[in-house]
Amino acid sequence: MRLTPDQVSLQARAATLSERLVRQRAAEIDRTGEYPWDIVEALKAEGFLGMTIPKELGGQGRSFLDAVLVIEQMARSCTVTARIVVETNMGAISAIMAYGTEKQRRLAAELVLDGDKPAICITEPGAGSDAASMTTRAEKRGDRYVLNGRKHWITGAGVSCLHLIFARVFDERGEELGIGGFLAIRGEAEGLVVTRREPTMGLCGMPEGELTFTDLEIPPEMVLLPPSGFRRGFADLMNAYNSQRVGAGTVAMGIAAGALEHALAWAKSREQFGRPIGEFQGLQWMLADMQTQLTASRLMLYAAADSHGPNGSPFPDPNLAAQAKIFASEAAIKIVNDALQIFGARGYSRGFPLERMARDVRMFTIGGGTAQILRNLIASRLLGWKLPQTRDGYLR
Numbered sequence: 001m002r003l004t005p006d007q008v009s010l011q012a013r014a015a016t017l018s019e020r021l022v023r024q025r026a027a028e029i030d031r032t033g034e035y036p037w038d039i040v041e042a043l044k045a046e047g048f049l050g051m052t053i054p055k056e057l058g059g060q061g062r063s064f065l066d067a068v069l070v071i072e073q074m075a076r077s078c079t080v081t082a083r084i085v086v087e088t089n090m091g092a093i094s095a096i097m098a099y100g101t102e103k104q105r106r107l108a109a110e111l112v113l114d115g116d117k118p119a120i121c122i123t124e125p126g127a128g129s130d131a132a133s134m135t136t137r138a139e140k141r142g143d144r145y146v147l148n149g150r151k152h153w154i155t156g157a158g159v160s161c162l163h164l165i166f167a168r169v170f171d172e173r174g175e176e177l178g179i180g181g182f183l184a185i186r187g188e189a190e191g192l193v194v195t196r197r198e199p200t201m202g203l204c205g206m207p208e209g210e211l212t213f214t215d216l217e218i219p220p221e222m223v224l225l226p227p228s229g230f231r232r233g234f235a236d237l238m239n240a241y242n243s244q245r246v247g248a249g250t251v252a253m254g255i256a257a258g259a260l261e262h263a264l265a266w267a268k269s270r271e272q273f274g275r276p277i278g279e280f281q282g283l284q285w286m287l288a289d290m291q292t293q294l295t296a297s298r299l300m301l302y303a304a305a306d307s308h309g310p311n312g313s314p315f316p317d318p319n320l321a322a323q324a325k326i327f328a329s330e331a332a333i334k335i336v337n338d339a340l341q342i343f344g345a346r347g348y349s350r351g352f353p354l355e356r357m358a359r360d361v362r363m364f365t366i367g368g369g370t371a372q373i374l375r376n377l378i379a380s381r382l383l384g385w386k387l388p389q390t391r392d393g394y395l396r
């Protein structure tokens with residue numbers, strides 16, 4: 001894929017910030033587990049937050065492929081930084097840009113361009129892969145909706161202001177209308193409380209947490225209603241998630257690219273048996289395989305980012321996004337693991353970056369649609385069959 005001169009220059013700017021500032025902060029962010037507000041400011045100053053927001057709302061109207069180029073460069077140095085770029089350009093913010101009212105779009109644009117990373121709240125303790133079985137309720141009372149329920153594994157819990165919350169919608173007679181999206185601002189919306197921070201294996205500066213909603217009142221202007229209404233609204237809202245999937249796959253690929261760079265430098269400088277370890281063919285073939293997998297991942301992600309789903313969708317094609325995320329996240333786990341092997345004992349040390357990368361990269365076959373659920377999606381499209389996973393729901 002040929003990048004435009006503007007994209008090459010965007011990529012170079014991102015690489016400079018990544019290598020000059022972000023790389024030095026990565027180990028400390030991991031050690032302290034603190035959200036890096038200084039990095040947020042640096043990303044903001046470079047215009048890397050809200051790049052995909054339309055120009056008329058103060059953004060740059062950039063494409064998902066542009067965002068992917070920046071995410072890759074950040075992930076070479078620091079996974080948390082790369083995820084901030086994902087979530088200020090894709091996912092919740094792009095759903096709001098596509099389906100929001102003028103007022104909602106302005107509000108979201110203002111918050112993100114000022115440094116907020118929106119949170120997307122879908123997963124519940126009893127509803128993970130089977131997201132549509134969520135139990136959080138939004139009940140219509142007068143002109144507003146009242147939300148009650150609990151979400152967990154919400155990225156940005158306790159640091160994000162803007163929340164896009166998914167809930168089952170009921171009208172005043174108690175009739176269920178479908179699943180809808182509701183916007184709430186932490187601090188302003190009473191009834192939205194962060195109840196727990198999850199102690200995670202990696203990605204330590206990015207809080208994952210549990211949220212509870214207790215009689216959380218959502219006024220009519222904060223209901224995110226896609227064009228197809230509540231009945232098919234969940235499908236529309238989840239369609240926006242295809243951008244986030246491409247972003248997540250890119251973070252994994254960027255970590256792998258960074259790990260390969262470390263491994264190459266180490267293979268040239270570390271000597272055993274009186275010669276650089278990179279002179280051993282056993283490692284040369286490992287490095288060649290790592291590079292091959294990386295190139296394939298990059299091409300799939302760029303193609304997915306540059307694609308559009310059916311029926312004029314503003315989001316990447318679901319099938320290409322799923323394939324790219326599966327391939328890149330699984331390849332990245334293998335590449336980082338091999339890079340760690342090339343470092344020998346030092347790969348296992350907290351004094352070197354490989355162990356952090358190995359912990360961070362492990363997430364990407366899980367969050368944002370597991371590798372198994374994405375395979376179900378691809379198989380369903382391949383076969384042309386609906387593949388409901390409930391015991392009684394198998395239909396062609």
Ligand SMILES: Cc1cc2nc3c(=O)[nH]c(=O)nc-3n(C[C@H](O)[C@H](O)[C@H](O)COP(=O)(O)OP(=O)(O)OC[C@H]3O[C@@H](n4cnc5c(N)ncnc54)[C@H](O)[C@@H]3O)c2cc1C
Pocket residue numbers: 119120121122123127128129130152153154155156203208363366367368369370371372373376389
């Ligand atoms: C770091 C991180 C960040 C996250 N951020 C967010 C966020 O911001 N917002 C949010 O809403 N959620 C978030 N999540 C939650 C994430 O989307 C869920 O973890 C994911 O959807 C899987 O749900 P689960 O963990 O409950 O696993 P389960 O659904 O319990 O699945 C367990 C295992 O069974 C497999 N499985 C389940 N069903 C099937 C099937 N039908 N066929 C084959 N295999 C199957 C799964 O692939 C998995 O391997 C995050 C998760 C992580 C780890």
